[in-house]
Amino acid sequence: MKRVYRKSQPHEQMYVVINKHGEVYAGMIQGDLQWSYDWSQAKPLYKNNTERLCEVGEYELIKEEEII
Numbered sequence: 001m002k003r004v005y006r007k008s009q010p011h012e013q014m015y016v017v018i019n020k021h022g023e024v025y026a027g028m029i030q031g032d033l034q035w036s037y038d039w040s041q042a043k044p045l046y047k048n049n050t051e052r053l054c055e056v057g058e059y060e061l062i063k064e065e066e067i068i
Helices: 051-056
Strands: 014-019 024-029 032-036 059-063
Touching: 051 059
Parallel strands: none
Antiparallel strands: 014 024, 014 059, 024 032
């Protein structure tokens, strides 16, 4: 009997959120957004997870592989 494998879906593009001061989004601590000038601490997010962040202020999205 031959096994049939399903192909996995390709991963969605991930983005890094950057504010107007050049800081990257580095996560949340106790409900507060954390920003860092150290871009290696950036937390990549899927596009649909960045919508709330971008509504609050002036932010820019950059593809994850562009900053590596």
